[in-house]
Amino acid sequence: MATAVSFTASSIGKKYVMAVSGIALFGFTMAHMAGNLQVFLGRERFNGYAATLHAMPAVLWAFRGVMILAVVAHIVTSVQLALRNRAARPQGYAKKQSLATTYAARTMVVSGPILFFYIVYHLLHFTFNTLHPNYEVTDLYSNVVASFRQVPISVSYIVANACFGFHVFHGAYSLFQSLGVNHPRYNGALRSLAMAIAVLVTTGFIAVPVGVLAGLTK
Ligand code: HEM
Numbered sequence: 001m002a003t004a005v006s007f008t009a010s011s012i013g014k015k016y017v018m019a020v021s022g023i024a025l026f027g028f029t030m031a032h033m034a035g036n037l038q039v040f041l042g043r044e045r046f047n048g049y050a051a052t053l054h055a056m057p058a059v060l061w062a063f064r065g066v067m068i069l070a071v072v073a074h075i076v077t078s079v080q081l082a083l084r085n086r087a088a089r090p091q092g093y094a095k096k097q098s099l100a101t102t103y104a105a106r107t108m109v110v111s112g113p114i115l116f117f118y119i120v121y122h123l124l125h126f127t128f129n130t131l132h133p134n135y136e137v138t139d140l141y142s143n144v145v146a147s148f149r150q151v152p153i154s155v156s157y158i159v160a161n162a163c164f165g166f167h168v169f170h171g172a173y174s175l176f177q178s179l180g181v182n183h184p185r186y187n188g189a190l191r192s193l194a195m196a197i198a199v200l201v202t203t204g205f206i207a208v209p210v211g212v213l214a215g216l217t218k
Helices: 002-009 011-041 043-054 057-088 100-127 140-148 151-178 184-213
Strands: none
Touching: 002 011, 011 043, 011 057, 011 140, 011 151, 011 184, 043 057, 043 140, 057 100, 100 140, 100 151, 140 151, 140 184, 151 184
16 A cells, blocks of 8 residues: 555656546547447437436446546646646756657646536536536437537537547657657657547547538438
């Protein structure tokens, strides 16, 4: 126990916490994306999928519990690492660095908080239904289609999910480095892999608002 605590207190331990919680959250988003895309299979299929999820409240809440823990660990650890990095160089850099690492870190500092506010908005929109214009409890399909037919809502989702893509790209690349997969010979390939993963999730999520606006849903 003491060893686990001192490991998570170290910088390398914190990077592992970021990696493990990031992988758990990424797993959720892949499953979520696959679920969302069923909107293109029609009302019955999509509502059936939502009903199946809600028919198992114990499983749903166990899963939500793990996700909440992962989100809290991911955010708290990212703040601790940022504060630790800042404390390590109290003067700041004499000349601002434009290295890839600095750029990636800055991207995370911007995309992370945007994502946080997006998720709060998203939960109020589709889970707590307080921001939905005319919510139908048993018809998630209509809720999704009616929402994304409103251009400002679709645009806000498209922008937020593009931010999510940047976050996944830099997150995946730094995950490889944290796990020690870091060699000049493979770094180009790892960057391409991180980019491919980011493009996949961004396209999958953005497909829903874009598809609704394009009239692909009824
Ligand atoms: C355009 C993209 C997205 C669409 C259309 C979408 C759609 C939805 C819908 C319809 C629900 C309600 C599901 C239900 O009540 O059964 C939901 C819940 C949720 N979404 Fe999304 N989502 C998108 C992107 C994202 C992203 C990028 C994240 C996280 C990074 C996310 C996180 C969540 C969470 C945490 C929930 C609550 C799940 C639960 O009830 O336990 N969503 N989403």
